[in-house]
Structure formats: C-alpha cells, structure tokens
Amino acid sequence: MSAGPCAIVGIGQTDHKTRRWDVSLGGLVREAATRALEDAQLTWADIDAVVLGKAPDLFEGVMKPELYLTDALGAAGKPMFRVHTAGSVGGTTGIVASHLVEAGIHRNVLAVAYQKQSEGNAQFALGSGKGASLGAGGAFAPYMRSYIQQTGAPADIGPMVAVKDRLNALKNPYAHLRLADISIEKVKASPMMWEPVRYLESCPSSDGACAVVFTDEEGGRAAASDGRPPAWVLASAVRSEPASFPGRDPVWSQGAADCAADVYRAAGLTRPREQIDCAELYVPFSWYEPMWLEAHDLADRGEGWKMVERGDTALDGAFPVNMSGGVLSSNPIGASGLLRFAEAALQVRGMAGEHQVDGAKVALAQAYGASAQYFSMWVVAGSLDAVG
Amino acid sequence: MTQPAARQPVAIVGWARTPMLRRTDKTEAHLLFDVVTGATEDAGITRADVDFSCAGSCDYVAGQAFSFVQNIDAVGAWPPKRDSHVEMDGAWALYEAWVRLQLGDIDVAIAMGSGRSSTADPATIYPMEMDPYYLAPLGADALTFAALQARVLLDAGLVTERQLAEVAARTRGDARTNPYAQVSGEYDVDALLEEEYVRAPLRRHDLAPITDGAAAVVIARGDRARELTDHPVWITGFAHSAEAHQPGVRDLRTSASARRAAKAAGADTAPIEVAELQTAFTHEEPLLAAALGLGPEVALNPSGGPLAANPVMATGLIRVIEAAQQIRDHGTQRALAHATSGPCLQQNLVAVLEGDR
Numbered sequence: 001m002s003a004g005p006c007a008i009v010g011i012g013q014t015d016h017k018t019r020r021w022d023v024s025l026g027g028l029v030r031e032a033a034t035r036a037l038e039d040a041q042l043t044w045a046d047i048d049a050v051v052l053g054k055a056p057d058l059f060e061g062v063m064k065p066e067l068y069l070t071d072a073l074g075a076a077g078k079p080m081f082r083v084h085t086a087g088s089v090g091g092t093t094g095i096v097a098s099h100l101v102e103a104g105i106h107r108n109v110l111a112v113a114y115q116k117q118s119e120g121n122a123q124f125a126l127g128s129g130k131g132a133s134l135g136a137g138g139a140f141a142p143y144m145r146s147y148i149q150q151t152g153a154p155a156d157i158g159p160m161v162a163v164k165d166r167l168n169a170l171k172n173p174y175a176h177l178r179l180a181d182i183s184i185e186k187v188k189a190s191p192m193m194w195e196p197v198r199y200l201e202s203c204p205s206s207d208g209a210c211a212v213v214f215t216d217e218e219g220g221r222a223a224a225s226d227g228r229p230p231a232w233v234l235a236s237a238v239r240s241e242p243a244s245f246p247g248r249d250p251v252w253s254q255g256a257a258d259c260a261a262d263v264y265r266a267a268g269l270t271r272p273r274e275q276i277d278c279a280e281l282y283v284p285f286s287w288y289e290p291m292w293l294e295a296h297d298l299a300d301r302g303e304g305w306k307m308v309e310r311g312d313t314a315l316d317g318a319f320p321v322n323m324s325g326g327v328l329s330s331n332p333i334g335a336s337g338l339l340r341f342a343e344a345a346l347q348v349r350g351m352a353g354e355h356q357v358d359g360a361k362v363a364l365a366q367a368y369g370a371s372a373q374y375f376s377m378w379v380v381a382g383s384l385d386a387v388g
Numbered sequence: 389m390t391q392p393a394a395r396q397p398v399a400i401v402g403w404a405r406t407p408m409l410r411r412t413d414k415t416e417a418h419l420l421f422d423v424v425t426g427a428t429e430d431a432g433i434t435r436a437d438v439d440f441s442c443a444g445s446c447d448y449v450a451g452q453a454f455s456f457v458q459n460i461d462a463v464g465a466w467p468p469k470r471d472s473h474v475e476m477d478g479a480w481a482l483y484e485a486w487v488r489l490q491l492g493d494i495d496v497a498i499a500m501g502s503g504r505s506s507t508a509d510p511a512t513i514y515p516m517e518m519d520p521y522y523l524a525p526l527g528a529d530a531l532t533f534a535a536l537q538a539r540v541l542l543d544a545g546l547v548t549e550r551q552l553a554e555v556a557a558r559t560r561g562d563a564r565t566n567p568y569a570q571v572s573g574e575y576d577v578d579a580l581l582e583e584e585y586v587r588a589p590l591r592r593h594d595l596a597p598i599t600d601g602a603a604a605v606v607i608a609r610g611d612r613a614r615e616l617t618d619h620p621v622w623i624t625g626f627a628h629s630a631e632a633h634q635p636g637v638r639d640l641r642t643s644a645s646a647r648r649a650a651k652a653a654g655a656d657t658a659p660i661e662v663a664e665l666q667t668a669f670t671h672e673e674p675l676l677a678a679a680l681g682l683g684p685e686v687a688l689n690p691s692g693g694p695l696a697a698n699p700v701m702a703t704g705l706i707r708v709i710e711a712a713q714q715i716r717d718h719g720t721q722r723a724l725a726h727a728t729s730g731p732c733l734q735q736n737l738v739a740v741l742e743g744d745r
Contacts (some may be wrong), residue, residue, distance in 0.1 A: 003490075003491040003492060003493075024521060025520065034554075055454075056447050056453035056454055057446075057447050057448055057475065058447055058448070058453045059453070060520075061448070061516060061520070062520045062524075062610060063447075063448040063513065063514075063516040063517040064446065064448075064475060064476070064517045064730070066475075066476075066630075067517055067518075067729065067730040067731070067734055067735070068517075068518065068519040068520065068523075068632070068633050069633075070630045070633050070734070070735075071632055071633050075630050076630060076631050076632040076633075077629065077630075077631065077644075077648070078629060078630065079486075079629055079630065079647075080630040080735060081474070081476070081480065081483075081628075082474055082475050082480075083472065083473070083474055083475075083484075084447075084456070084473055084474065084475040085471075085472055085473050086454055086457060092472055094485075096484060099487050099488060099490075099491060100487060102491060103395075103487055103490035103491055104490075104675070105487060105490070125453045126453055126454075128656050135576065180744070192432070200695065237470075238470055238471060238472060239468040239469065239470060239471070240441075240460055240463075240465050240468060240469055240470075240471035241460075241465050241466060241467075241468040241469075242460055242461050242465055242466060243457060243458075243460070245466070253468075254467060254468050255468035256465075258467065258468050259468070302657050350636075356715050370454060370457045371457075373457075373460070374457075374471075374560075375468075
C-alpha cells in the first residue's frame, strides 16, 4: 500500500427525531457539520473537500441534493462528491472520504451523510410511487425467518436485542427513540409487523445527519498532542453482490464474509473476536444483530444468538454491540451507516460519554444496504499500533 | 485545495459505449452489461480481473429509487466485488475509481455511467435538482437556466447568436464521422438563425438531444496498464470543483469552478491539443474554452460532443472516452476531458490525458 494513515479528529451528529421541522435540509446537515468542525477545532476554510452521502433522492424529493447543499456545507470553491450505495451509503461515504486523505489528494476532508425522512414517504418512494413496495421490513423478514429456522434460535432473541439497544439509547443524548420502560414483555406485546419482527423490534423513521472530519497523519498527531484524541482508520472494505440468483445465501452471504475478511486482514486482525473491543453494526431489525455477528465471522454459525442470550453484546458484556442504541434507536437512513462508523470512532477516542465501553481501543463498524447485498466496514483504533 | 502532481500512474486501457439512441427499450442494466463486456474485452481482460467497480447514475432519470441496485448485475459481482456508486455522472465514478487505485493495493478498476432520459420529461425532473425552498418552486428547468446564462454572455458581448449557431454547425458537421453520434449533418448557419427560439436566446440547434446510452472505462495501475496494452492513455491530472448553487450569486460569464479544476489537474502545465467538453448547450463551449484556458489551437469536441449525443449520467464519461480515443487512435499526445453537473455549470471536472512518450 502506498496509502498514508488517516485520522478522525471531528465527529458531529444532529439530534435525531421523527420530524426536524425546525431546520431545512441545509440546516440539518450544517448542524452535524458544525459540531464536527467544533470537535476538530477546524473552520470551514480548513476543509479541502466534502463527500456527501444519502439514500434515494426520492425520499425527500430533491434530485442530486449535493448541488443545493454545496453552499450549506461550505463546498463552494471545493470538490463536492456524492455517494449513494443504498443503506451502506453512510459507511461508504466515510470510506471514500478517508481514501482521499490516505491517497494524499486532500489533507482535511469532511464527510456528511443525512436523511430527512419527514420530508417524504419512504414506503412510497421505495415503490417508486407505484405502490408496490414491500418496505425494508418485508424484504428482510424472510432472511430473518430463515436464520431462525436454520439455527433454532429461541423466539426471545429478537426482543432481547431490541431491549438492549433501547436501553443503550437512553445513554445517548442524540438518540431518537427513548423508551425508558422497555421490557421483553412489552416488545412481545407490540404488534407483529413482518413475522418475526414486531413493532418494537423495528427501526424508526428519523430526520438526522452525521459528519466526520478526516485528516492526515500530521493532523492526527497534532490533535493527539493537543489532548484531543484522534481515531485512526486502520482499514476499510466494501463488497457488493447481486440481489438474487439461485444459490445465493442472503443470511450468511458471501459478500458479508468477504468484506469482513478483507477488513480484518487489512487491519492486521488475526483473531478479530478477541482483538475487537466493541462494534457498531447496522441492525434495523432486531434479528440482524446475531445474523451479522455470524455473517461477519464474529461468532460461529448458529452461535451468534447465544452471544445475545448470554448478554455478551450488552454495554458491559464481553463483546458490546451498538452501544449508541444503533439503527433500532435512530434511523436517518442515509446517515445511519456513517453514524455507526462515527460511534465506533467515538469509542476508541474515549468520547462516547455514558455509552462508553471502558478501555475500548479497537472498534468495528459496519453498514449494509439493498437486499443485504452492499457492505461497508471499517476498523478504527485509538492508536496506529493498537493491534498487537 | 491540494493536488500534488506525483501520483500512482493510472492509465485508461479500455472502453465501450452503447449506440446512442433517442429511445431504447433496453434496461440500464442491459446497456451496462453491453459496455462492461465491451470495455473489458477492449482491455483484454474479463470481469473477474476487475478489482473495483464504480457506477454513476441517477434515480430521478431512471424514475426509480435504488435504480442502480439492478445495475450491479451488469458488473458480474460474483464472487462479491469491491464496488461503489455515485449519484453523479460516470466521470465522477471514474474519479472515485482513480482515487481507489491511488491506494496502491489493487490494479484494475471499471467506471460506468448510464442514463435513459427517454423515459421521463426533463422539464418535469430538472427543476427538482434546484434548491427546494427558493428555486425549485419556480419550476425552472435546466434549459431555462442555460438560457439565462446564454443571455448573460450575449449581453456581455462575449458571444453572438451567430457564433452559437456556428458551434452547432461545426460540432454536428464533425459528428458525421462519429459512429456514436445521434445528431449529425451539414447545417447552414444562416438557415439555423432563421429558426424560432425554443427558449430565448436558445434555438433548437443550441440544445443537446435526448439520448439513451451508457459507457464504461477500464483503468489500470502502472505496470499492469503496460501489461494490458501497448497504448495506455495515462491520467496525469484529475480534479473537480463546485461553486455556489444559486446562479444569482455567481459570475455567469465564466466558470470559476472549471478554472479551478483545470488548474488542480495541471492542465496548464503543457499544451492541450484536443478537448472534449460536456457542453449540452452551444454557449457553454466558448465559455468553458475561455475558463479552461483553451486557445484557438485546441480542437474542441471533434466527436461532436454532447450536441451530437447526450446520454445524461454517461455524457461526461464519454468525454473521457473521446479524449482517450484521440490519443490512442489519432496520434494526439495530450488531451483534456471535462464533465459538468448542476445549473449553469455548477460543478466541473477535468481530466488530463496523455499518451505514452
């Protein structure tokens, strides 16, 4: 690799809500970006390029919004780049931005991802206005049923994930859903949406944005010596595969396995299960937590649900997952991937507040999209030599 | 903006375009399937040799959310592939692919662009790419904003309507030798000027056609590029830049972002012989030539440019192909390719291409 190191020195996110009618689209992304710049102690003028990510333009009814948002994001006079890789887009946005730094093309790059779901009707847009959409829950439910059938996972696993993530969200001041009285019983009493997923096992529709400031090795070291810990991007990876063809396994997909293997290898992780301290995984429906643990080789096949059952994935467990509350607690779709990536970085910076995992040095983030066929992942660490 | 000159050498080693048609019944995935096959064959490789793929397309042009997801079938992403997508012209997909190869761990990438403008009404779609609060409600489409910019140039005395007609006649005359041209022929400038305005001061000949089409470009790094071809077309400079969205706050007589992109790509460090510019309107040619520092010695859009075929979302990438073809097949040493996006040339991209010395 001729690539240089890349550090994350600024992270910002909006207050995620069902409706952020107090801000325009520009105001929403600017709220996240301003917070990221403040965290990085940089100004708009210090940013060399902006990378913008979001899921379909039909969700808000603004085509190619990078054009309009050029002004709000201080990108006039700079390169403005727009990524769209379905639900994985937030992760890909961070990765594309980090590549610009690693390749030495720019020194300081701002990545911003958002969705303002209240501006439109995602279900309508997913069906392209033709009214034929299953919705994401309907699309993923067969995969979840297949997982349960093949592993014999008990029915309570999904509700356990839902309770865990929602309790974590209470410790995250930015989280959208704050359900203090959540319980397994309550989840199981909520309406069945798409068998096996109940209402309280599903992600909300959120308005929100996330922003991350990337800089080069010199910038990262300068922040560190100034007492502002950076997160270093040890490795990133992406994989895509076709949506459907005979023989595709959408539960333990090849793309998920390959993406994980690639990012572990590039980060120098030979024993990822022991070497990774915590993970932010894209779990919009409860059952996806054990499914991704297995598909990304963080648990053996059929063992992921046992990690959930044992409480390993709880904030104080052996392998904490979605400390922030995850997608189950905030889902501004296009931003959800970058939020995972940013939360992983917050952990290794020791800046995750009440949902901090003690002593987290190496963290994993993942996002996925479309028919569970697009994957983006990265491994971040508090130091460049964190992986021994 | 930082843009050091010394980088991983990356060359264009193959490409393909679909026929450019007013309307095709082929899906975008099918169009892309054909050009991925064509471009990999042109490079002497198979889909399995491609380490990274990046596509550029637009949901609003396709009329469908997540429209690019079906297009992954064209790439042959099995086993799963490193892959990305930009909601931008394929020229920006090429930029992402070029950046990816700069990391130095993989060797071959493919960039694609695709669009079927025939399926929708541009006048309905394009107002939606404007600021949703202050500009979109005006209902002004790309043609309206282009006409405003043309008017600015006319009022400033920078062009005349006759010059615009001459651009149309010249490029469509040149397009007669381009097998991918949709509109070509011999035109009489006086006769063109007799025609009614479509939107003053623009006449029909000032506009690009509506086109369905796709394109793909294979790039490779250093030694791998030399292995694949005796005629690599090196990308020696690559940059893009944006400017304010609201046309009212810009100087529409020129393109500051195009100038910045050209400077960052090092276009001015040696003479440019040929330039392929994404000029969907005649007045954009003199405007961009001036902004990019291209003098009368530079051959502009010898392919006919977008005025001959304009498959939106692939039009910019095709400028790269046409410039590369000038180098590989016609003895040109150094060429410039340009792509643009947004109202009144809001975003501009410049690639500098050079032959093997």
